[in-house]
Amino acid sequence: xxxxxxxxxxxxxxxxxxxxxxxxxxxxxxxxxxxxxxxxxxxxxxxxxxxxxxxxxxxxxxxxxxxxxxxxxxxxxxxxxxxxxxxxxxxxxxxxxxxxxxxxxxxxxxxxxxxxxxxxxxxxxxxxxxxxxxxxxxxxxxxxxxxxxxxxxxxxxxxxxxxxxxxxxxxxxxxxxxxxxxxxxxxxxxxxxxxxxxxxxxxxxxxxxxxxxxxxxxxxxxxxxxxxxxxxxxxxxxxxxxxxxxxxxxxxxxxxxxxxx
Amino acid sequence: xxxxxxxxxxxxxxxxxxxxxxxxxxxxxxxxxxxxxxxxxxxxxxxxxxxxxxxxxxxxxxxxxxxxxxxxxxxxxxxxxxxxxxxxxxxxxxxxxxxxxxxxxxxxxxxxxxxxxxxxxxxxxxxxxxxxxxxxxxxxxxxxxxxxxxxxxxxxxxxxxxxxxxxxxxxxxxxxxxxxxxxxxxxxxxxxxxxxxxxxxxxxxxxxxxxxxxxxxxxxxxxxxxxxxxxxxxxxxxxxxxxxxxxxxxxxxxxxxxxxx
DNA sequence: TGCCGCCCTGACCCAGCGTCAAGGTCAAGC
DNA sequence: GCTTGACCTTGACGCTGGGTCAGGGCGGCA
Numbered sequence: 347x348x349x350x351x352x353x354x355x356x357x358x359x360x361x362x363x364x365x366x367x368x369x370x371x372x373x374x375x376x377x378x379x380x381x382x383x384x385x386x387x388x389x390x391x392x393x394x395x396x397x398x399x400x401x402x403x404x405x406x407x408x409x410x411x412x413x414x415x416x417x418x419x420x421x422x423x424x425x426x427x428x429x430x431x432x433x434x435x436x437x438x439x440x441x442x443x444x445x446x447x448x449x450x451x452x453x454x455x456x457x458x459x460x461x462x463x464x465x466x467x468x469x470x471x472x473x474x475x476x477x478x479x480x481x482x483x484x485x486x487x488x489x490x491x492x493x494x495x496x497x498x499x500x501x502x503x504x505x506x507x508x509x510x511x512x513x514x515x516x517x518x519x520x521x522x523x524x525x526x527x528x529x530x531x532x533x534x535x536x537x538x539x540x541x542x543x544x545x546x547x548x549x550x551x552x553x554x555x556x557x558x559x560x561x562x563x564x565x566x567x568x569x570x571x572x573x574x575x576x577x578x579x580x581x582x583x584x585x586x587x588x589x590x591x592x593x594x595x596x597x598x599x600x601x602x603x604x605x606x607x
Numbered sequence: 608x609x610x611x612x613x614x615x616x617x618x619x620x621x622x623x624x625x626x627x628x629x630x631x632x633x634x635x636x637x638x639x640x641x642x643x644x645x646x647x648x649x650x651x652x653x654x655x656x657x658x659x660x661x662x663x664x665x666x667x668x669x670x671x672x673x674x675x676x677x678x679x680x681x682x683x684x685x686x687x688x689x690x691x692x693x694x695x696x697x698x699x700x701x702x703x704x705x706x707x708x709x710x711x712x713x714x715x716x717x718x719x720x721x722x723x724x725x726x727x728x729x730x731x732x733x734x735x736x737x738x739x740x741x742x743x744x745x746x747x748x749x750x751x752x753x754x755x756x757x758x759x760x761x762x763x764x765x766x767x768x769x770x771x772x773x774x775x776x777x778x779x780x781x782x783x784x785x786x787x788x789x790x791x792x793x794x795x796x797x798x799x800x801x802x803x804x805x806x807x808x809x810x811x812x813x814x815x816x817x818x819x820x821x822x823x824x825x826x827x828x829x830x831x832x833x834x835x836x837x838x839x840x841x842x843x844x845x846x847x848x849x850x851x852x853x854x855x856x857x858x859x860x861x862x863x864x865x866x867x868x
Numbered sequence: 869t870g871c872c873g874c875c876c877t878g879a880c881c882c883a884g885c886g887t888c889a890a891g892g893t894c895a896a897g898c
Numbered sequence: 899g900c901t902t903g904a905c906c907t908t909g910a911c912g913c914t915g916g917g918t919c920a921g922g923g924c925g926g927c928a
Binding site for chain 3: 360362363366367372381382383401406407408
């Protein structure tokens, strides 16, 4: 008769594993000797080897129990199921490999390549780290929420920073990075923003396009982006208030305020 | 400010996952409002999205923590490590697929194809299920212990059952399947076995090959196989005793008894 | 005021064992 | 006969990445 460690050695598993299989009901508990030790016969080695062969083929232990006593057709079905699962797991890993490869090459963690290009262009044009950071974070959020539309919005953004007057507005925003709520430049900035917005609205009206809906993100996302903006620049909250005084609300999706009657 | 469920919705994860990341230290615990609710800013969404991007690329959460704040070289190293792990896991799954494919095709669970052929041949030659079963179990054990030598031993076995006198001996052994310890045919059987063994030994002596060591399995395996034999046929224990009286010990590795002086 | 939905913490659950912990047993050497 | 070291027993906690209660505290709406 064999002790548990001898049994385990014959089957090439650990003692702990054998006890685990007992607990799971894969291997029947053998007789005990007078001191309570488990005593195994050769048949137990055969059973244990069969368990390990299935387990080594990637069969989960819960199915091993069924399969040990399965007839051919159920066995074949189970094998198909397991093969499907293995294929799915392999595909999953392969997708993971592609993703981390992209993370490694694209230096920047969560951004599509066009966004990386945009941020680089911002740096070239003299934007500082504060504004680049908030833009990066914004694009991380946009890419996470509406990955398919990043391209569209990115094109708009690119056009904006290449448009010189608008770029100067942005640069001025950045130069105010550390100003306070009552900075006298804030009302002035609000005025300049309104000029831009109204000019754009007039052009849109002239072209009879109205406010192009396609260029608006969802309200929830717009609100989130506005929050991120306000978290980075505390004075932005005040700026939004000043804009509301001038009849405009929001920032990402800035729109004319509908006054309460 | 966002509640935990809003945060989770923005990042496409569950509330439970967010709390899990807090517990793991991946995402800093935010301020609480006066009623103890967590309140998040937009920056938390960005952090959470970054966590998910890494996690979705198969990075274990424990490494995500390091990677979030890693500089480029460590990041690159970590990516290489993770890619290695993913490749290893894919290879593992592919081997699992091959193995279960073989299990499915080879009908018989733990046997190499030559063993399956051998068992089929036994059935053709009129051996019954009892003997085929013990042979199957024996070959499961042999294949598990010394897979590389199965071919060698299998060849011997094939030759043995094709040798007619020996085959008849085996068939007679099976016909005694249910006999008792004191069956009169047992001593007779023992005599016949000894005749065979001594003839084989004489031939070996004549050819000056001695007992061919290559054809012997390890003592431990031989003992295990003998045990399996005795478990299947209770009278086999008695047979081994009778053989010892006749100067031979063991069954799988039967050898001349060295008498105590 | 009651109800519904959201929030909180704490705790158990899954696989497949590894790894103590605390104590009983066995064989061998002195 | 005593000690030592190896081996046996059960029980419990650990890992990953959360899911899923349970029990109780809030918030806003009719």
